[in-house]
Amino acid sequence: MRDAFAELTTPLVADACVRLGVPLRIAPPGIAAVVPGQRLAGRVLPARHYGSVDVFLEALDGADPGDVLVVDNGGRTDEACVGDLIVLESRAAGLAGLVVWGLHRDTPELVEIGLPVLSYGSYPPGPVRLDEREPAALVSARFGPHLVGTADVVFADDDGALFVAAEATGEVLATAHRIRRTERDQADRIRAGETLREQTGFADYLLRRAADPAYSFRRHLRRTGGAIEE
Numbered sequence: 001m002r003d004a005f006a007e008l009t010t011p012l013v014a015d016a017c018v019r020l021g022v023p024l025r026i027a028p029p030g031i032a033a034v035v036p037g038q039r040l041a042g043r044v045l046p047a048r049h050y051g052s053v054d055v056f057l058e059a060l061d062g063a064d065p066g067d068v069l070v071v072d073n074g075g076r077t078d079e080a081c082v083g084d085l086i087v088l089e090s091r092a093a094g095l096a097g098l099v100v101w102g103l104h105r106d107t108p109e110l111v112e113i114g115l116p117v118l119s120y121g122s123y124p125p126g127p128v129r130l131d132e133r134e135p136a137a138l139v140s141a142r143f144g145p146h147l148v149g150t151a152d153v154v155f156a157d158d159d160g161a162l163f164v165a166a167e168a169t170g171e172v173l174a175t176a177h178r179i180r181r182t183e184r185d186q187a188d189r190i191r192a193g194e195t196l197r198e199q200t201g202f203a204d205y206l207l208r209r210a211a212d213p214a215y216s217f218r219r220h221l222r223r224t225g226g227a228i229e230e
Contacts, residue, residue, distance in 0.1 A: 047138060
């Protein structure tokens, strides 16, 4: 999974989802890597946090190498729920990284450990609460408006994170690679002096839109083979 994502970005995966009609499940804005440039891809390993790290340790007991611990802390900004020990334990379990709907702490240690961790940011105090655990604590995790589980894959980079059903990832990644090739070709042609307006036949598009207001630029791009929006 990581190899297939190596040359891609989350925007390309998102564009591929739109093109294929795959549900677009994006993490809320603000989720970012502890170390800029960190990226990851892997099967979702869900865990809902209730104030104790025991749920993470239990989740790791059932982890496969390459999984990504997806932590549901309800997007809380009044406590950090993940620190250096859980990240170290995740690395020992062979995980690809962690994506946290909430905050982390122990930033210098996390930088040193090097395992990719994405969250809303850092905050010194850990939880002082201990809430009642739900039956689905290790079955699914909420991430913003989305509910994700082991049947999903998470992709994350500097632009954020998104979730794709595992059964759709092959087609989504193949489509993302095709979009990337088209966009790289367009970028190279712009650098060589051929503007994007020339490449996309923008003048022709304006004429067609004047004759048919329902003629969209997206439709025009698909007719001409361009890629800039989905």
